[in-house]
Amino acid sequence: MSKLIVLNHPLINHKLTMIRDKDIQPKVFRETLEEITMLMAYEVTRDLPTEKHLVQTPLAPYEGEQLAGLDPAVIVILRAALGFLPAMLKLLPTAKTGHIGLARDHKTLRPVEYYCKLPGELGQREVILMDPMLATGYSAVAAVDFLKKAGAKKIRFMCLIAAPEGVAVMQEHHPDVDVYTAALDECLNEKGYIMPGIGDAGDRIFGTN
Numbered sequence: 317m318s319k320l321i322v323l324n325h326p327l328i329n330h331k332l333t334m335i336r337d338k339d340i341q342p343k344v345f346r347e348t349l350e351e352i353t354m355l356m357a358y359e360v361t362r363d364l365p366t367e368k369h370l371v372q373t374p375l376a377p378y379e380g381e382q383l384a385g386l387d388p389a390v391i392v393i394l395r396a397a398l399g400f401l402p403a404m405l406k407l408l409p410t411a412k413t414g415h416i417g418l419a420r421d422h423k424t425l426r427p428v429e430y431y432c433k434l435p436g437e438l439g440q441r442e443v444i445l446m447d448p449m450l451a452t453g454y455s456a457v458a459a460v461d462f463l464k465k466a467g468a469k470k471i472r473f474m475c476l477i478a479a480p481e482g483v484a485v486m487q488e489h490h491p492d493v494d495v496y497t498a499a500l501d502e503c504l505n506e507k508g509y510i511m512p513g514i515g516d517a518g519d520r521i522f523g524t525n
């Protein structure tokens with residue numbers, strides 16, 4: 317069974333409450349989401365493998381650590397996960413970025429793929445799959461399916477808000493993928509939105525509706 321890690325942290329909770337407010341402007345929403353992403357990334361990347369690395373300080377040799385292996389892969393599910401990307405790439409500047417375009421069929425609530433471009437050698441990379449809202453879980457499951465078909469083996473999933481329903485679906489289909497979320501909300505409404513949630517994450521980030 318995969319782990320569900322709810323990042324219950326005062327700074328994250330404070331900033332998440334700010335962006336739940338429907339009156340916040342997209343600019344402030346994006347900036348605050350960037351700050352939350354940085355705080356979350358601290359935990360999401362906690363167990364990335366490292367190797368010993370020797371440097372020379374001005375005073376002495378020092379054996380420290382550096383990230384080991386091929387550069388990680390950061391995968392965004394379009395479009396809302398683009399809001400996570402600038403901060404993730406600031407922290408992991410050499411990461412390779414993949415994009416998966418999944419649109420939600422509003423009748424079935426099932427994802428339909430319209431775009432997929434992934435980095436090579438996925439099987440040798442630590443893969444961080446990102447989507448702000450883990451709602452029904454179907455998009456996340458479909459994205460992990462794509463990643464596994466492309467060879468990915470070590471995948472973790474990062475979202476801003478998860479619904480219990482989505483967590484259950486992910487854990488059922490991909491028990492090897494740990495889920496990191498800033499908050500676990502109450503449930504889905506009849507339209508598949510997370511309650512109380514933030515509404516449509518893409519609309520909030522990009523100012524559409």
Ligand code: URA
Nearest residue numbers: 451509510515516517
């Ligand atoms: N996608 C969103 O953007 N918001 C939700 O609440 C659920 C899915």
